[in-house]
Amino acid sequence: MPQGLKAREARLAFWMLLPTFSIVIAIVILPVIANFWIAFKPIQLGDLRPPRPAVRESVRAQPAAVGEALVVRYRVQNRTDNPITWARIEDALPPGLTPAELPEACRVQGAKIVCELASGLEPGQTVNLTLRFTAGPAYFAAGAPYPRDTRPAVESRAPNPILARPFTLDNFRAVLSDPDFWPMLKVTLAYTVFGTVLSILLGLFAAQLLSPPFAGRQVLRGLFLFPYVAPVIAVAFTWVFLLDPFAGTINALLLKYGFVHDPIPFLSQRYWPVQFFGMTVQVPLALTMVILFEGWRYFPFAFLFILARLQAIPSELYEAARVDGAGIWASFRFVTLPQVVGILATLFLLRFIWTFNKFDDIFLLTGGAAGTETITIKVYDFAFARANLGQGAAQAVVLFAILALFLIVYFRYAPKGEV
Amino acid sequence: MALVLTLLVGLSAALASLGSVSLLLVLWGGLKTVFPLDAALAGGLLLGGLAWALARRRRLGSLPMVLAGIGLALVWALTAGGDPYRLGLGAFWNGLAPLTAGGLAGLAAAYGLREVRLERPDSEAWELVGLRLLRGAAFLVFVFMVVFPFWAMVAASLKPRAEFLADPANLGLPLSVFSEGFWPGLKKMLVGYREVLVTFKFLRYIGNTAFVSISTMFITLALAVLGAYAVARLEFRGRALMERAILLTYMFPAIVLAIPLYTIFTQLGLRDNLIGLIIVYLAQTLPVALYMLRSYFETIPASLEEAGLIDGCSRFEVIWRITLPLALPALASVGLYVFMIAWNEFLFAFMFLDTPELFTLSRGMVGLNSQEVPRQFLMAGAVIVTVPIMILFFWFEKYLVGGLTAGGVKG
Numbered sequence: 001m002p003q004g005l006k007a008r009e010a011r012l013a014f015w016m017l018l019p020t021f022s023i024v025i026a027i028v029i030l031p032v033i034a035n036f037w038i039a040f041k042p043i044q045l046g047d048l049r050p051p052r053p054a055v056r057e058s059v060r061a062q063p064a065a066v067g068e069a070l071v072v073r074y075r076v077q078n079r080t081d082n083p084i085t086w087a088r089i090e091d092a093l094p095p096g097l098t099p100a101e102l103p104e105a106c107r108v109q110g111a112k113i114v115c116e117l118a119s120g121l122e123p124g125q126t127v128n129l130t131l132r133f134t135a136g137p138a139y140f141a142a143g144a145p146y147p148r149d150t151r152p153a154v155e156s157r158a159p160n161p162i163l164a165r166p167f168t169l170d171n172f173r174a175v176l177s178d179p180d181f182w183p184m185l186k187v188t189l190a191y192t193v194f195g196t197v198l199s200i201l202l203g204l205f206a207a208q209l210l211s212p213p214f215a216g217r218q219v220l221r222g223l224f225l226f227p228y229v230a231p232v233i234a235v236a237f238t239w240v241f242l243l244d245p246f247a248g249t250i251n252a253l254l255l256k257y258g259f260v261h262d263p264i265p266f267l268s269q270r271y272w273p274v275q276f277f278g279m280t281v282q283v284p285l286a287l288t289m290v291i292l293f294e295g296w297r298y299f300p301f302a303f304l305f306i307l308a309r310l311q312a313i314p315s316e317l318y319e320a321a322r323v324d325g326a327g328i329w330a331s332f333r334f335v336t337l338p339q340v341v342g343i344l345a346t347l348f349l350l351r352f353i354w355t356f357n358k359f360d361d362i363f364l365l366t367g368g369a370a371g372t373e374t375i376t377i378k379v380y381d382f383a384f385a386r387a388n389l390g391q392g393a394a395q396a397v398v399l400f401a402i403l404a405l406f407l408i409v410y411f412r413y414a415p416k417g418e419v
Numbered sequence: 420m421a422l423v424l425t426l427l428v429g430l431s432a433a434l435a436s437l438g439s440v441s442l443l444l445v446l447w448g449g450l451k452t453v454f455p456l457d458a459a460l461a462g463g464l465l466l467g468g469l470a471w472a473l474a475r476r477r478r479l480g481s482l483p484m485v486l487a488g489i490g491l492a493l494v495w496a497l498t499a500g501g502d503p504y505r506l507g508l509g510a511f512w513n514g515l516a517p518l519t520a521g522g523l524a525g526l527a528a529a530y531g532l533r534e535v536r537l538e539r540p541d542s543e544a545w546e547l548v549g550l551r552l553l554r555g556a557a558f559l560v561f562v563f564m565v566v567f568p569f570w571a572m573v574a575a576s577l578k579p580r581a582e583f584l585a586d587p588a589n590l591g592l593p594l595s596v597f598s599e600g601f602w603p604g605l606k607k608m609l610v611g612y613r614e615v616l617v618t619f620k621f622l623r624y625i626g627n628t629a630f631v632s633i634s635t636m637f638i639t640l641a642l643a644v645l646g647a648y649a650v651a652r653l654e655f656r657g658r659a660l661m662e663r664a665i666l667l668t669y670m671f672p673a674i675v676l677a678i679p680l681y682t683i684f685t686q687l688g689l690r691d692n693l694i695g696l697i698i699v700y701l702a703q704t705l706p707v708a709l710y711m712l713r714s715y716f717e718t719i720p721a722s723l724e725e726a727g728l729i730d731g732c733s734r735f736e737v738i739w740r741i742t743l744p745l746a747l748p749a750l751a752s753v754g755l756y757v758f759m760i761a762w763n764e765f766l767f768a769f770m771f772l773d774t775p776e777l778f779t780l781s782r783g784m785v786g787l788n789s790q791e792v793p794r795q796f797l798m799a800g801a802v803i804v805t806v807p808i809m810i811l812f813f814w815f816e817k818y819l820v821g822g823l824t825a826g827g828v829k830g
Contacts, residue, residue, distance in 0.1 A: 006654065009654055009655065010653070010654065010655040010656070012649070012653060012734060013649040013653040013654075013655040014655065016645040016646060016648060016649035017645070017646045017649050017650070017661070019642045019645065019646070020642050020643065020645075020646040020706075023642070023698070023701050023702050023705055024665075024668060024702055024705060024706060026698075026702070027676070027680065027698060027699055027701070027702030028668050028671060028676065028702055030679075030683075031676045031683065032671070032675060032676070032679070034679035034682065034683060035675055035678055038678060038679060038682060043682075048682060048685045048686065050686075160686070162682065205557055205561075206557075206561055209554060209557050209561065221820075222813065222816050223565055223566065225812070225820070226565055226809075227565060227568075229759060229808055229809075229812050229819070230763075230805050230808060230809070231762065231765075231780075231804045231805060231808060232763060232765055233763075233765050233780075233781045233784045233801075233804060234572070234784070234800075234801035234804045234805045235568060235801075235805075237784065237788060237797055237798075237801055238568045238569075238571060238572045238801055239568060240788075241571075241575065241794055241797065241798065242568065247584055247587050248587060249571055249587050249590060252586070253442075253445065253446075253588045256445060256452075257454050296564065327543055327546045328543075328546040328547065328550050329546060353670050357670075357671075357673065357674065359672075359674045359766055360765045360766055364765070376672065376674040379674050379675075379677075380674065380677070383677075383681075384770070389681075389682060393678050393679070396672075396674065396675045396678060399672060399674070400672070400675055403670070403672065407670070
């Protein structure tokens with residue numbers, strides 16, 4: 001290819017990829033960097049409101065006749081936790097008023113009062129600006145307007161707290177010394193591993209079920225995808241509704257058939273004692289339910305991929321196995337399994353990462369209560385429930401680090417060529 | 420050995436059939452009933468024995484087995500005073516339930532033993548029958564598991580609170596409303612939908628969600644077509660690296676982006692804003708859409724485009740006139756996939772939107788999940804969120820499945 005054409009192609013490719021790149025950089029890459037930044041800053045949710053002074057105007061003296069005084073006071077307050085470096089207040093000046101005594105910050109400019117606080121306001125600081133005017137005849141000719149009828153316009157400048165606050169390790173200290181840190185990691189691991197394995201196993205079963213052709217197979221395949229394509233909020237709320245201890249269908253069924261004597265609070269109880277050969281085992285109830293939901297909702301994903309793989313296996317392989325005297329189990333074990341093991345490994349990796357990253361499902365089912373608090377729920381809890389963005393971001397960094405560790409270990413030790 | 424095999428099949432068939440009928444009676448009829456374990460065990464053994472006896476004479480057919488099942492059920496019904504399921508309805512219904520169950524059990528047993536050589540069952544026969552039993556059970560479990568919640572969602576959305584609380588196990592339709600005539604009855608049944616759509620402003624939320632999803636879909640398609648074409652056809656440095664980077668963004672946890680995006684969007688005034696939401700959805704769908712389209716473009720022979728280039732078309736004319744028409748199936752797959760992601764998205768809609776006028780359906784649903792709102796309305800809302808996706812899904816199943824397998828919808 002000629003050199004000029006090549007350069008032109010590269011330039012064209014650049015312009016065609018630019019929009020995608022800009023969006024991904026702006027919405028994925030930069031935020032991740034910003035997350036690291038915030039993790040090292042003591043920032044609360046409230047700091048996101050730009051620090052603005054609150055201004056209250058009051059009329060201290062209202063003139064009754066020409067020559068009397070009109071006194072206006074502006075009470076300027078910084079009610080935020082962040083400094084304001086500069087503020088300016090502008091208000092309309094009724095006609096016929098001559099300034100008698102103005103604070104240093106204020107001046108009359110045409111038909112306006114302008115006050116400028118050049119040195120700003122510290123957090124919690126209040127400045128009172130009292131302005132004294134003498135009323136002339138023009139004031140009364142204009143109908144003696146009440147100064148509070150016009151609202152003061154306020155402008156201010158303040159450093160962005162996200163940039164201005166000092167760097168600190170406090171957020172990480174808070175996150176790592178949280179008493180729930182290790183239990184939360186255990187819950188996350190259990191949820192991720194069991195949820196992943198369950199959804200893949202169910203998917204494998206379902207794919208085996210639908211792999212030989214029969215009437216109605218297409219309809220069933222569509223049906224089996226339902227849990228996966230339906231909006232998470234709809235299916236999660238449906239299961240919450242079905243599992244309700246007082247008015248839920250599942251408990252009503254169990255009671256009706258006499259399997260239990262008291263309703264089971266499936267999603268709100270941490271442990272459920274189960275009699276097992278005379279021993280009482282404490283089963284983590286809510287966590288189990290959440291894992292079952294995970295298996296139910298995501299088995300179609302595994303099902304779809306495994307089914308596609310199963311249908312691509314040449315039937316000669318099975319015939320050859322039959323000729324060799326392999327039974328059904330043997331042909332599954334020695335023909336099917338080796339063919340799907342690659343896709344199973346890929347599915348395991350994908351589902352493992354996505355389950356680890358999963359937030360919506362547990363948040364909607366239990367809100368992280370009753371021993372189902374995973375690391376993503378914890379991020380939300382720190383940042384929004386406790387309104388501490390810095391700690392939430394620090395928790396997110398921990399999440400990120402664990403994820404990176406998984407990926408490194410996986411790509412280091414996984415058999416090559418599977419992914 | 421043959422007897423053991425037939426007994427096993429008979430037992431499984433009877434347990435599954437009698438149990439399923441019982442469950443359906445409870446779920447749809449709202450009836451007080453029992454799980455007839457004793458009858459299932461006894462009947463199953465008898466059915467198995469009968470199959471063994473029948474199979475000694477000649478090949479086992481379905482009809483004799485069904486008749487045998489009905490016969491056994493008849494005996495069961497008579498010994499239990501005509502109402503073995505303890506339904507307490509008229510004689511017709513009381514009798515119909517066990518007879519149906521018995522017939523089904525016979526049919527299932529006949530299917531389980533079909534074409535099995537019962538004279539001398541070898542290990543292959545055992546495996547075959549075992550597999551059939553497993554498949555049968557798995558079918559029941561999977562179909563129930565998938566259909567049940569969706570059926571429950573619809574049924575509960577049609578039922579007034581009092582009627583539901585009277586028997587939460589009953590997921591049948593509240594047909595009693597039709598006693599006042601068809602139209603008033605229908606109106607009464609759909610009251611939850613009217614409330615949710617009008618009082619809870621879901622009509623507006625449907626509009627917002629459609630706006631966000633459709634905008635996301637078209638913008639993603641347009642940008643992804645450009646990017647995918649560049650990666651598939653044009654030569655430039657760093658192409659391989661870029662593909663890796665695209666896949667990597669696929670692994671990014673949304674919650675890690677949530678805090679910084681919340682912070683930045685709040686400060687930029689983009690947070691409580693549908694445009695801001697669309698931008699986030701673009702970032703979530705673009706990489707996968709680009710990846711999927713690129714794979715498809717690579718299957719289109721480049722020679723077709725070269726012909727166009729030689730005829731004097733510009734690159735963009737070639738894309739518009741040659742590549743896109745050929746890639747229509749892939750565009751449909753990717754478009755549907757993007758639409759689905761945007762429609763179903765919860766986290767960012769939940770965090771970003773504060774103004775009720777801007778709510779998407781996912782965000783609006785949160786407001787229905789409260790103690791003050793009847794569960795009927797919550798379920799009606801769930802149906803409203805789900806139905807458009809389901810309609811699309813059934814219309815375009817072929818494309819959507821293609822999209823799902825090609826991209827592996829993140830979820």
